Amino acid sequence: MSIVGGISLNTPVYRLVEEFRTDPSKIFNYLDMIYKNIDRVESKVKAFITIVPQETLYSYVEALLKEQKERISSMRLLGVPIAVKDNISTKGIRTTCASRMLESYIPPYNATVIERIIREGGLIIGKTNMDEFAMGSTTETSAFFPTRNPWDLSRVPGGSSGGSAAALVAGEAPLALGSDTGGSIRNPAAFCGIYGLKPTYGLVSRYGLIAYASSMDQIGPMARNTIDLALMLSVIAGHDPHDSTSLPAPPKDYVMALKELDSKEPKLKIGIIKELFEVAEEEVRKVALKAVDMLCSYHECTTISLPYRTEVVAAYYIIAMAEASSNLARFDGVRYGLKVSFENRGWRDVYTEVRTKGFGYEVKKRIALGTYVLSVGYRDMYYIRALKFRRILKETFDSIFKNVDAVISPTMPILPPRLGEFAKDPIKMYMADINTVIANLIGAPAISIPVGFYNNLPIAVQLMSKPLTEDILLYLSLQLERRTGLKDLIAEVP
Numbered sequence: 155m156s157i158v159g160g161i162s163l164n165t166p167v168y169r170l171v172e173e174f175r176t177d178p179s180k181i182f183n184y185l186d187m188i189y190k191n192i193d194r195v196e197s198k199v200k201a202f203i204t205i206v207p208q209e210t211l212y213s214y215v216e217a218l219l220k221e222q223k224e225r226i227s228s229m230r231l232l233g234v235p236i237a238v239k240d241n242i243s244t245k246g247i248r249t250t251c252a253s254r255m256l257e258s259y260i261p262p263y264n265a266t267v268i269e270r271i272i273r274e275g276g277l278i279i280g281k282t283n284m285d286e287f288a289m290g291s292t293t294e295t296s297a298f299f300p301t302r303n304p305w306d307l308s309r310v311p312g313g314s315s316g317g318s319a320a321a322l323v324a325g326e327a328p329l330a331l332g333s334d335t336g337g338s339i340r341n342p343a344a345f346c347g348i349y350g351l352k353p354t355y356g357l358v359s360r361y362g363l364i365a366y367a368s369s370m371d372q373i374g375p376m377a378r379n380t381i382d383l384a385l386m387l388s389v390i391a392g393h394d395p396h397d398s399t400s401l402p403a404p405p406k407d408y409v410m411a412l413k414e415l416d417s418k419e420p421k422l423k424i425g426i427i428k429e430l431f432e433v434a435e436e437e438v439r440k441v442a443l444k445a446v447d448m449l450c451s452y453h454e455c456t457t458i459s460l461p462y463r464t465e466v467v468a469a470y471y472i473i474a475m476a477e478a479s480s481n482l483a484r485f486d487g488v489r490y491g492l493k494v495s496f497e498n499r500g501w502r503d504v505y506t507e508v509r510t511k512g513f514g515y516e517v518k519k520r521i522a523l524g525t526y527v528l529s530v531g532y533r534d535m536y537y538i539r540a541l542k543f544r545r546i547l548k549e550t551f552d553s554i555f556k557n558v559d560a561v562i563s564p565t566m567p568i569l570p571p572r573l574g575e576f577a578k579d580p581i582k583m584y585m586a587d588i589n590t591v592i593a594n595l596i597g598a599p600a601i602s603i604p605v606g607f608y609n610n611l612p613i614a615v616q617l618m619s620k621p622l623t624e625d626i627l628l629y630l631s632l633q634l635e636r637r638t639g640l641k642d643l644i645a646e647v648p
């Protein structure tokens with residue numbers, strides 16, 4: 155790995171920023187290193203849909219350094235290239251949602267999270283591949299191409315934020331943003347051996363995030379170590395008047411909060427959710443249980459039981475598809491979406507063509523199912539029932555969190571599948587979300603932490619806690635990170 159002025163490809167972001175603040179010229183050396191690596195690996199990994207050209211970022215940094223001279227020393231992401239999932243709006247940079255529907259859409263505004271990153275001196279290096287409209291678990295439903303897992307190119311990187319996770323572990327960017335409706339940050343974080351956090355619902359603004367299922371969507375940080383994750387969360391979290399579901403939470407420095415907890419080392423209560431280990435494959439379970447041992451040698455652990463399995467997944471998919479069918483109605487070719495010719499044609503023909511050509515198979519399937527579960531006659535049987543279950547699940551976890559500070563499970567019950575494997579068995583794909591969708595249904599924060607390998611494939615655990623206790627998750631993550639030594643990983647792409 156090349157080293158320039160004490161900086162290499164896997165230098166943590168918090169160290170990079172210190173270096174760049176004292177000597178901003180190092181930003182250019184670092185960008186050189188990153189773009190060289192992109193040239194080397196991107197044709198194999200295919201993490202990005204759009205890459206901002208090196209010259210563009212160079213001129214941007216030159217202007218930034220001139221204009222903001224006195225502010226530079228306080229910028230928390232100064233000169234850090236950031237990979238952004240392609241469903242987060244970036245002014246002037248194509249934002250496709252990995253769909254033909256938005257193939258040539260260039261947003262006229264920035265999402266709030268992007269504004270906040272830019273204010274802190276961060277650089278948007280590109281837009282990452284994903285499952286179309288974030289619907290999927292493998293990045294294979296992208297209308298453009300699948301992304302590959304840098305640890306094993308025959309396997310998927312997970313999804314739907316697969317491009318962001320792959321970019322991190324392939325050394326193409328040191329920090330990334332993903333979105334998570336039912337696991338889309340944590341699933342690819344687990345499959346790629348990086349850290350990913352789904353914040354409490356409402357902690358991070360959804361303004362500028364192209365909606366999938368609005369009652370569960372959250373943007374969150376993805377990084378190669380815990381402190382970088384905390385740093386990114388500090389930048390993007392906090393109230394935003396543009397998002398009506400945004401919580402009135404004041405800005406918080408999660409790095410400070412983490413360091414404070416870490417210095418006091420409080421002993422916590424951790425619940426081990428039995429059923430979520432039982433559903434995991436043997437190899438995954440073994441490695442995850444080792445991580446449990448590491449935490450339980452210090453903290454107080456108890457085994458807890460969750461009496462639901464398939465119900466969780468069913469409720470999630472019913473609610474997600476119902477909301478998606480409503481959210482995606484706006485892509486009609488008039489207000490939003492693919493532009494086709496209107497000449498001598500009725501609206502029905504135009505509308506049909508736009509939606510037939512614009513959406514891929516998985517998206518169409520979900521719109522159809524979502525419309526069905528909301529239809530008169532079936533609404534009570536499916537949608538309303540799912541909402542009732544969601545309430546029961548929330549109450550179940552409210553009482554669990556009265557007794558424990560956090561709960562642990564494997565993040566994904568399986569190892570990263572090979573490309574094409576899930577297409578043969580979509581139910582298996584949906585069921586693999588069982589551990590992750592809970593946090594979205596109840597609005598709680600959850601983190602994925604890499605804890606080991608099996609045959610060079612990463613395995614991760616998930617910790618989940620009460621709303622607005624992200625600092626607890628970060629504290630436990632840092633402890634595990636020290637014990638496993640699994641941080642700042644970059645895969646050797648052949």
Ligand code: GLN
Nearest residue numbers: 288290334335336337338
């Ligand atoms: N795999 C889940 C789904 O397909 C989660 C996706 C997500 O979190 N965006 O809905």
